[in-house]
Amino acid sequence: MIIQKLKYFLKETLRNLWQYRIRNFFSITIICLSFLIFGVFLSLSNNLHYTAQQLSKSMMIIFFLEKNLPEDQRSLVEEKLKGSSLIETFQFISPEQALEEFQNNFPELRRIIENLRVNPFPSSFEATITEENISSSETLTFIQEMKEMKGVEDIQFNRDWVEKMQSLSRLAQAVGFFLGGILVLASFFIISSVIKLNVFARKEEIVILRFVGATNTFIRIPFLMEGTILGILGGLVSLLLIFFLIKFFPLYLGASLGVFNELINFRYLSLSQIIMLIAIGAFIGFSGSLSSLARFLKV
Amino acid sequence: MIIQKLKYFLKETLRNLWQYRIRNFFSITIICLSFLIFGVFLSLSNNLHYTAQQLSKSMMIIFFLEKNLPEDQRSLVEEKLKGSSLIETFQFISPEQALEEFQNNFPELRRIIENLRVNPFPSSFEATITEENISSSETLTFIQEMKEMKGVEDIQFNRDWVEKMQSLSRLAQAVGFFLGGILVLASFFIISSVIKLNVFARKEEIVILRFVGATNTFIRIPFLMEGTILGILGGLVSLLLIFFLIKFFPLYLGASLGVFNELINFRYLSLSQIIMLIAIGAFIGFSGSLSSLARFLKV
Amino acid sequence: MIELHHIWKQYQPPRWALSDVTFHVKRGDFYFITGPSGSGKTTLLKMILREIIPTQGQIIVDGKNVVRIHDHKIYKLRRTIGSVFQDFRLLFHKKVFENVAIVLRVIGVSRKEIRRRVFNALRIVNLHHKMWEYPSQLSYGEQQRLAIARAVVNNPKILLADEPTGNLDPELAFEIITLFKEINKQGATVIICTHDRDLIRHFGEKILFLYKGKLIRKEAL
Amino acid sequence: MIELHHIWKQYQPPRWALSDVTFHVKRGDFYFITGPSGSGKTTLLKMILREIIPTQGQIIVDGKNVVRIHDHKIYKLRRTIGSVFQDFRLLFHKKVFENVAIVLRVIGVSRKEIRRRVFNALRIVNLHHKMWEYPSQLSYGEQQRLAIARAVVNNPKILLADEPTGNLDPELAFEIITLFKEINKQGATVIICTHDRDLIRHFGEKILFLYKGKLIRKEAL
Ligand SMILES: Nc1ncnc2c1ncn2[C@@H]1O[C@H](COP(=O)(O)OP(=O)(O)OP(=O)(O)O)[C@@H](O)[C@H]1O
Ligand SMILES: Nc1ncnc2c1ncn2[C@@H]1O[C@H](COP(=O)(O)OP(=O)(O)OP(=O)(O)O)[C@@H](O)[C@H]1O
Ligand SMILES: [Mg+2]
Ligand SMILES: [Mg+2]
Secondary structure, three states, X not given: OHHHHHHHHHHHHHHHHHHOHHHHHHHHHHHHHHHHHHHHHHHHHHHHHHHHHHHHHOOEEEEEEOOOOOHHHHHHHHHHHHHOOOEEEEEEEOHHHHHHHHHHHOHHHHHHHHOOOOOOOOOEEEEEEOHHXXXXXXXXXXXXXXXXXXXXXXXXXXXXXXXXXXXXXXXXXXXXXXXXXXXXHHHHHHHHHHHHHHHHOOHHHHHHHHHOOOOHHHHHHHHHHHHHHHHXXXXXXHHHHHHHHHHHHHHHHXXXXXXXXXXXXXXXXXXXXXXXXXXHHHHHHHHHHHHHHHHHOOO | OHHHHHHHHHHHHHHHHHHOHHHHHHHHHHHHHHHHHHHXXXXXXXXXHHHHHHHHHOOEEEEEEOOOOOHHXXXXXXXXXXXXXXXXXXXXXXXXXXXXXXXXXXXXXXXXXXXXXXXXOOOEEEEEEOHHHOOOHHHHHHHHHHXXXXXXXXXXXXXXXXXXXXXXXXXXXXXXXXXXXXXXXXXXXXXXXXXXXXXXXXXXXXXXXXXXXXXXXXXXXXXXXXXXXXXXXXXXXXXXHHHHHHHHHHHHHOOOXXXXXXXXXXXXXXXXXXXXXXXXXXXXXXXXXXXXXXXXXXX | OEEEXXXXXXXXXXXXXXXXXXXXXXXXXXXXXXXXXXXXXXXXXXXXXXXXXXXXXXXXXXXXXXHHOOHHHHHHHHHOEEEEOOOOOOOOOOOHHHHHHHHHHOOOOOHHHHHHHHHXXXXXXXXXXXXXXXXXHOOHHHHHHHHHHHHHOOOOOEEEEEXXXXXXXXXXXXXXXXXXXXXXXXXXXXXXXXXXXXXXXXXXXXXXXXXXXXXXXXXXX | OEEEEEEEEOOOOOOOOEEEEEEEEOOOOEEEEEOOOOOOHHHHHHHHOOXXXXXXXXXXXXOEEHHHOOHHHHHHHHHOEEEEOOOOOOOOOOOHHHHHHHHHHOOOOOHHHHHHHXXXXXXXXXXXXXXXXXXXXXXXXXXXXXXHHHHHOOOXXXXXXXXXXXXXXXXXXXXXXXXXXXXHHOOOEEEEEOOOHHHHHHHOOEEEEEEOOEEEEEXXX
């Protein structure tokens, strides 16, 4: 009995999808494009997130050592760094390396370096901090401790840079929650509107079904299934489109972007995002149908 | 006669808009939201464009002068700079100013500066180049000429920086043409699809009008006007939404973003963009109606 | 079976579509309702199905007060009633077979049984050769017969027919009313609205005459 | 005025809806077409309006070969023909007045003239008191009368009516056919498809009898 009914509803749904294929084609187009917008946004935000992560990885503390520090004192500092759980990696930089690095990092200042007679750079340790501790207070107390250590002349803890990073991540979040929210909401409203228009266009059918003695559930099920399938199909097609876009966007740009290449090296959506997108499609299709059916189940 | 007909068509259009108000409400919602997406993109790209402009304005050439250059030789170099049409502004920088500026620009390197006994900076002229000449060959020949001048020791022409700027602007363009293109195309397809769905839902009406002897033009005009009006209304509502978004987005973020504040200080669309957006709405509504009418004007 | 007590119906303020209509239709009755165009026949039938609600008055169908049934319980009422309306109410995106079968599907009849019964119903109205076409491919009279097949397929306890022969030739019309008569003999209560004097003359036992919303004559020929 | 030459029409391969139908209707003729349900009456009328195209054969209306008219020129043909179809073809989102007026609007009649003529047409079919309602607020017979009013409002040269009295009581049916007769007397050519034997008996001069797509009798009573 139940299996027979289920089979009927499934057949019915597929038949209706085919019967109203022109309308459904346009509906799926609209749904798919809305999801495309949503998906492009997701992908962009993935990217931003990734880039922000990469950038914060390079967050560094530089421990400048006193000039001509004896070997044993240097290894004491090294021990201390090795022992701390806050420090992810660290590296000794000799004055010669420091000079070279400076020249590489700031080619604009090459002239100035050439004017120097002596190497002004002290030797130092460059340490990176584990991500989760970047703005923790433990880091601050650790730095305080290190400062009081013998042999450590000064500590370069780039507060300014951290603040910039924090601003950036706040910006990313804001863009995410606000602009993204708008895009997402817009997509959802569009999808749900189109599903509603679909139901409206078939109100006669609903009236006739009630006329022949169908229960509301009997009437609803195919509509709900259709809405759900439209939502899912729209989602799937948009995923395909997004996939191709992400594949061909970098090709279109060429590899000529240099430093910014990383920024546009779009990552595809993660599996959970894909599932979410389809689930959202299904949900909007379902609830859109449900809510617009209500008004016709009265006569 | 013609005025009577025009009046009839206008009345007819308004009446239809009202008759199908539920359907039209959802259609306008869809159109408006699509335009919202389009508009948000436009506004973002306005912003990017503005920022890029601001950045390229600070594009600079530095002419390092020989140490202890006599006053008259310096003024010769100054004359030369003043005479060139490529140079927008220029400024003399004394060694002391250079040192200070360096300290401000690179607080990370503060330590190194402090280790110096003598001021390593020479005096220099900092010149900005008019925007349109930034990557012209004239600029290169001018720099070549300046290099051979007596008293000019070296020229800092930041090729690297220009390249970065060019990459950035290429990125902006790419994002504009590609991602933007997708969003815009998607919006347009959505709008045109919804207009088509509207016409499909009323195919009976078209058949009956032909049945009573209406010319195709007579049938088309109200549909075209309705499509156009829907497009325009959608555009107008979306402009209103965009306006509020732009007004309240910064408030939502607060002023705490520091350096990035400029980046999110969204500018509203320019008048020409507003007109364009509405014209596009009208056009899509018009052409969407027109193309979907064709198939029904046969029976 | 069907009782109408002082039914008044007003669609729009000045005019009354029905005024103070009272009659009883007993189980197994075969009634004709007639009256000029716009006299309220369709309104009456729609009320029995609870498609519209009387402005005033009570309707009892099969012991239940129709006006008080909840929206989501009406299907129970409608399943006991087979009806043909003037506008046929066909599902134009479904084939002829499916249009009839839907009545049985909603009550969960088995597939084999559905095929058998639908075929029979379509054969009676002489449409079985068009079983797999769409209603839009039928002539108007064929559409009317389809609506009739749908109304009778489930052996309803009550059969309401609104001008069921308006688009049929006299021979077919006679056949259809004969069919209704047979169904009536098997125990169903039948109400037919019609303008066709020949039919009433030939089959009419009990006739209700409506004029401008008023029941002006009850006849038993 | 209307000539059909060896018309064949096949909707779907095995069956022929019309086979080898040939007849001439002269200017000022008043014809009835009758025949059982599904015999091809509506198909015939639709062809005269060029809503469907014969599989084979030629149709000449008012001296023009209907089959050869371009899609965007058909309106000229249809403006000379008033027609009532079985499905009425009303504009449900327009008021009764507007449904009739549309025929005059498309040919650009002045507003005053429209009001006058539409009111007259509606008065003839006794619907003038429902002028400002929507077709969905009319009874079925009233909708049919509305379709009739629309067909006659522009004094057409040709009047085609497909079962125009199927939902009307006999008195009204007589009135309507009398109206058609009057229009015919003023010079219009009239073709009416009907199942109503009484009407044919009373008004019929020239009768075409269709059976399964074949013209089996041409009678002049
Ligand atoms: N669009 C269509 N597609 C397929 N077959 C059709 C179509 N329209 C009509 N037919 C078939 O053609 C035949 C003639 O149809 P037509 O509508 O002309 O009959 P009719 O004489 O008007 O009948 P009625 O009195 O029932 O209206 C019928 O058998 C019908 O099923
Ligand atoms: N939905 C409605 N809104 C307003 N008035 C209506 C509505 N339906 C019917 N009426 C009016 O109520 C009256 C009775 O209508 P009803 O359909 O019951 O008549 P009927 O007897 O079935 O006529 P017919 O034989 O022409 O079908 C008519 O005057 C009609 O105009
Ligand atoms: Mg009625
Ligand atoms: Mg017919």
